[in-house]
Amino acid sequence: MSAPWMIDCERLVRIYKTLDFEVQALQGLDLQVARGEMLALIGNSGSGKSTLLNLIGGLDRPTAGRLLVDGHDLLTLDDRARTLYKRRTVGFVWQNNARNLVPWLTAQENVEAPMLLEGVPRRERRERARALLETVGLAVRRRSRLAQLSGGEEQRVGIAIALANRPPLLLADEPTGSVDARTASLIYDLLRRLNREIGQTVVIVTHDRRVARLVERVVAIRDGRTSSELVLRQGYRERLEQLRAEGATLAHDPESTHEEWIVLDSAGRLQLPRDQLDALGLQGRGRLQSEVCDGRIVLTPESKEEKEGTDEKEDPAP
Numbered sequence: 001m002s003a004p005w006m007i008d009c010e011r012l013v014r015i016y017k018t019l020d021f022e023v024q025a026l027q028g029l030d031l032q033v034a035r036g037e038m039l040a041l042i043g044n045s046g047s048g049k050s051t052l053l054n055l056i057g058g059l060d061r062p063t064a065g066r067l068l069v070d071g072h073d074l075l076t077l078d079d080r081a082r083t084l085y086k087r088r089t090v091g092f093v094w095q096n097n098a099r100n101l102v103p104w105l106t107a108q109e110n111v112e113a114p115m116l117l118e119g120v121p122r123r124e125r126r127e128r129a130r131a132l133l134e135t136v137g138l139a140v141r142r143r144s145r146l147a148q149l150s151g152g153e154e155q156r157v158g159i160a161i162a163l164a165n166r167p168p169l170l171l172a173d174e175p176t177g178s179v180d181a182r183t184a185s186l187i188y189d190l191l192r193r194l195n196r197e198i199g200q201t202v203v204i205v206t207h208d209r210r211v212a213r214l215v216e217r218v219v220a221i222r223d224g225r226t227s228s229e230l231v232l233r234q235g236y237r238e239r240l241e242q243l244r245a246e247g248a249t250l251a252h253d254p255e256s257t258h259e260e261w262i263v264l265d266s267a268g269r270l271q272l273p274r275d276q277l278d279a280l281g282l283q284g285r286g287r288l289q290s291e292v293c294d295g296r297i298v299l300t301p302e303s304k305e306e307k308e309g310t311d312e313k314e315d316p317a318p
């Protein structure tokens with residue numbers, strides 16, 4: 001099956017209902033991710049990043065909208081197909097990997113566990129786990145029990161586990177949230193390498209804008225919708241590839257290498273940057289020039305007089 005996109009979601013909605021309140025965590029989110037792409041998702045706390053990742057990972061179900069991953073329709077997948085989907089199509093890495101690691105097993109045994117479920121023969125399991133632990137730089141710690149490893153090492157075992165069944169898509173929700181800066185860059189470089197060498201599609205949720213240096217595209221989510229994207233400037237693409245091929249450490253700054261784009265959803269809605277709205281005092285409503293002007297759409301705030309005029313109409317003096 002070869003759908004054009006690895007991830008294709010349109011007007012995705014997830015509403016959490018509890019007894020006394022309702023949270024619209026995703027409010028009609030659009031996002032497409034190409035096969036082989038490495039993408040970062042950023043956004044404030046509570047903007048819906050983990051909600052989106054959990055839906056893509058098949059851990060949770062959308063309320064409405066469309067969500068196709070590697071050709072699977074996540075809205076109609078039955079329980080059996082969902083279990084297989086989680087095992088074969090996606091690998092998941094969390095901030096704290098305790099939830100998919102078994103502390104009393106060795107690193108090697110932990111990485112073999114998901115293959116056991118898939119019925120991979122013993123010999124192949126061993127070899128694959130060994131190769132994966134080597135990829136994440138832990139060949140020498142193969143026989144250590146998880147409880148004997150550091151946080152950063154555990155995190156790398158977590159990545160090896162996520163890759164055990166060779167999923168075409170790797171999802172990582174703040175994978176470096178609980179490790180130091182040096183380990184964080186080790187983990188990011190590892191994800192980057194997997195993406196380049198195996199062609200794996202990678203989506204990373206992060207608070208760290210510096211991650212932009214590693215990826216072609218950073219998507220910002222605000223209030224449950226895609227609001228803007230930072231995209232690597234055309235001219236930089238080849239230069240970066242060349243630098244990477246030479247093994248150079250890339251310490252450039254995303255402000256100069258990436259361009260920021262505003263994203264319009266399929267209904268034409270967009271979110272304007274808060275600082276620009278505040279600078280103009282745009283609030284409540286603005287005046288949209290009736291025609292496109294020089295290829296631009298012009299939006300101006302209401303003048304003081306217009307505002308006062310409205311107040312009078314709405315609230316006539318007695």
Ligand SMILES: Nc1ncnc2c1ncn2[C@@H]1O[C@H](COP(=O)(O)OP(=O)(O)OP(=O)(O)O)[C@@H](O)[C@H]1O
Nearest residue numbers: 016023024025043044045046047048049050051052
């Ligand atoms: N199981 C749940 N029940 C009710 N509300 C939830 C649930 N999970 C998340 N929410 C709410 O949905 C919204 C989005 O949460 P989400 O966890 O996706 O945010 P996030 O962007 O990952 O934030 P953070 O950066 O803090 O991890 C928040 O308002 C959150 O309180």
Ligand SMILES: [Mg+2]
Nearest residue numbers: 049050051173
């Ligand atoms: Mg989160």
